Amino acid sequence: MSSNPDMASVQELVKSDPSQVPGKFLVNRNEEDEPKSVLSSKIPIIDLSLLSRGQKEELDKLDQACKEWGFFQVLNHGVAAEVLQEMKDATAKFFQLPLEEKNKIRMASGGFEGYGQVDGVTRGETMDWSDQLVLTLYPAQYRMLNSWPTEPEGYKEAIEAYSSEVKRVGEELLRSLSLIMGMEKHTLLELHKELLQTLRVNYIPPCSMPDKVLGLSPHSDASTITILMQEDNVTRLQIRKEGEWVPVKPIPNALVVNVGDAIGIWSNGNYKSIEHRAVANEGKLRISYASFLFPHVDVEVGPFDHMVESSRMYKKVKYGDYLTTALKNKLKGKAHTEMAKTGS
Numbered sequence: 261m262s263s264n265p266d267m268a269s270v271q272e273l274v275k276s277d278p279s280q281v282p283g284k285f286l287v288n289r290n291e292e293d294e295p296k297s298v299l300s301s302k303i304p305i306i307d308l309s310l311l312s313r314g315q316k317e318e319l320d321k322l323d324q325a326c327k328e329w330g331f332f333q334v335l336n337h338g339v340a341a342e343v344l345q346e347m348k349d350a351t352a353k354f355f356q357l358p359l360e361e362k363n364k365i366r367m368a369s370g371g372f373e374g375y376g377q378v379d380g381v382t383r384g385e386t387m388d389w390s391d392q393l394v395l396t397l398y399p400a401q402y403r404m405l406n407s408w409p410t411e412p413e414g415y416k417e418a419i420e421a422y423s424s425e426v427k428r429v430g431e432e433l434l435r436s437l438s439l440i441m442g443m444e445k446h447t448l449l450e451l452h453k454e455l456l457q458t459l460r461v462n463y464i465p466p467c468s469m470p471d472k473v474l475g476l477s478p479h480s481d482a483s484t485i486t487i488l489m490q491e492d493n494v495t496r497l498q499i500r501k502e503g504e505w506v507p508v509k510p511i512p513n514a515l516v517v518n519v520g521d522a523i524g525i526w527s528n529g530n531y532k533s534i535e536h537r538a539v540a541n542e543g544k545l546r547i548s549y550a551s552f553l554f555p556h557v558d559v560e561v562g563p564f565d566h567m568v569e570s571s572r573m574y575k576k577v578k579y580g581d582y583l584t585t586a587l588k589n590k591l592k593g594k595a596h597t598e599m600a601k602t603g604s
């Protein structure tokens with residue numbers, strides 16, 4: 261992801277002329293590409309409090325969810341509703357600030373943090389119908405504080421409060437994942453050397469031609485896991501299940517979790533890091549909050565021997581190299597995963 265400082269934000273574009281959709285945003289979407297909602301209600305729901313107690317049935321459910329879906333919604337995660345709400349309220353206020361104000365923390369060209377857009381046009385690709393705010397949260401010493409919003413008042417604190425809760429939930433999930441992957445509770449976390457956490461806020465404005473654009477192009481996440489907060493009552497996230505797009509209907513106060521590529525590789529593909537995308541809609545703005553948890557760049561990620569049944573689907577890759585490839589291939593389906601495949 262890189263950002264062109266001269267490019268107006270999608271939000272500004274809509275503000276100046278809601279009927280206008282420049283060609284660089286137009287994508288070809290055909291009939292098969294349209295979502296089928298029949299499977300929506302089947303997306304697994306996991307109770308974190310049961311996982312934390314080590315309840316066998318819930319762990320089995322998590323195992324199934326990772327194998328069959330790679331996506332699940334988490335309830336009883338213990339994050340206070342106010343913490344979620346304050347994050348949403350402060351973020352809404354941030355995006356309402358004038359462009360000059362948001363531009364104070366504009367993502368540098370070729371950089372990854374701050375306020376900006378996913379710019380694919382320079383690579384001959386279409387652009388996503390969204391603006392972003394990207395920040396590194398943990399380890400705290402990696403924070404680039406000059407990319408952090410100084411307004412609205414209390415936003416930094418809201419981000420911090422929300423993210424420290426996401427970290428707790430993430431670590432809890434990684435302990436359960438470690439168990440269902442046949443290891444000690446702490447093994448997976450230890451393998452990370454350092455657990456990194458980045459936040460991407462996705463701002464998808466309404467669009468007069470919602471079927472002709474994508475809020476976020478199809479991609480799988482390069483992370484270990486991703487923890488996503490959606491808005492209630494706005495369904496925009498779709499996940500690819502057996503070739504079909506399945507909408508993920510928000511459950512109030514639930515967190516959506518997906519298996520990222522690192523777990524996909526460690527589990528030799530037993531756990532699915534699946535493609536997902538976000539669509540726009542004519543009437544309503546939608547903001548989402550994706551927290552990516554991932555290992556230190558020096559960590560070698562390869563299939564665990566005990567999870568390889570017949571053939572090894574992936575080779576060992578240095579996570580930093582993998583991440584760089586993923587960032588360069590930004591949101592191009594699963595193209596970036598090729599580098600870790602055996603035979604590549």
Ligand SMILES: O=C(O)CCC(=O)C(=O)O
Nearest residue numbers: 460462497536538548550
């Ligand atoms: O907006 C969403 O629901 C999905 C966000 C996402 O996939 C991402 O930021 O990687």
Ligand SMILES: [Fe+2]
Nearest residue numbers: 479480481536
């Ligand atoms: Fe994603």
